[in-house]
Amino acid sequence: MTRPPTAAQRRLIEAADPVTGRLRGPEAQLAALVKRGLAFRHARPPHDHFLTPAGHRVREAEPGPERVEQPAATGGFAARVGGEEAAPGDGPARLREVRGAWQGMLELRRMTNPDGATDRPCGWERSHLVRAAALALEAAGHRPAGADPGDGGYRVRATPQPEAVAVYEPDGEALRACAATLEEAGWQAGEYTEPRTRARYLLASPRRV
Template sequence: MTRQPTVAQRRVIEAADPVTGRLRGTPAQLDSLVKRGLAFRHPRPPHDHFLTPAGHRIREAEPEAQPVAGAPAPAQGGFAARVGGEEEAPASGAARLREVHSAWQGLLELRRMTNPGAATDRPCGWERAHLVRAAALALEAAGHRPAGPDGDGYRVRATPQPEAVAVYAPDEAALRACTATLERAGWQAGAYTEPRTRVRYLLASPRRA
């Protein structure tokens, strides 16, 4: 069983990049996390350290703010993909575009490091554990606009089904565009109609092979 980290080690874990799990700390701190099975040292230069699945579980177990009206709360102190419908969405513009691009590239690197055969064409374990955030990042990184207060844009929501999210869009054309983006990002998606409301939506899940 993995031993629980010390207070100092927990601070390093909490400060990890919210998407890739990349760590920053002294060599002694990083070494101790590796020995506890909470981090690993990447074999390729620059030999950065990243959280293992056990390290991610400890990080995710930290208390979080309550979500806003049906939308997950942004990750505190770090990047958060826009799922649509946030009351206080991150500012748009060039800075946001750079953040989204950097987060997507980091996620591709995480796929390369953790998927069998270094495959980057399908989601990794982190994405399967954070379905809503992962699908939203794929959409935002491809240039789709998340829903604002007027509701015009995509919305990604959790579903009762295992490894599946629901994606809503303003019209059929936008829904088809979201389907194409998610499929290029390694997801499988199909369009459905809610029986009572007749609202069209996508049911999307990470592709395994």
């Protein structure tokens, strides 16, 4: 029976692009995955590595103790973007869940950013902007808005601009606190006013450097 991948190899598999299966990591680890039949090296430059069907099956298998969770992915944990109904599980358990997801995000940054940096967003966050920004806010203790349109709290929404989300918070001081949190988490955030409603909001995008 084939030995299961090591913890380091599993981390690479878990961090692969969710759509293409593209892998990033040390050459020795990638070569080991190729040898196990879990990845292949593309014949054309830049000769990137991708998961094979067997590699995808490993990724989709039940998580083991070494698995790195990908926060806010499809299914499982999802950060609150604001506007959701309150859930029965809210409270200390939710707080622990959010903090764990944020630590998982930092680990994902370390593994997938080319220089291993954890102070700026990674590729997963850039492809899940709303959920990523919401996770940074919720993990820092900001309160998401409830289902009632008049509820206070933040609301993170998509925008027509590439790589940018809008963050709404009716309380001006809380809005500025959201901006500080996002900037600390590796985002750029500027405050703007909607011409029609005069509502203040943040336009935030992941920092690249």
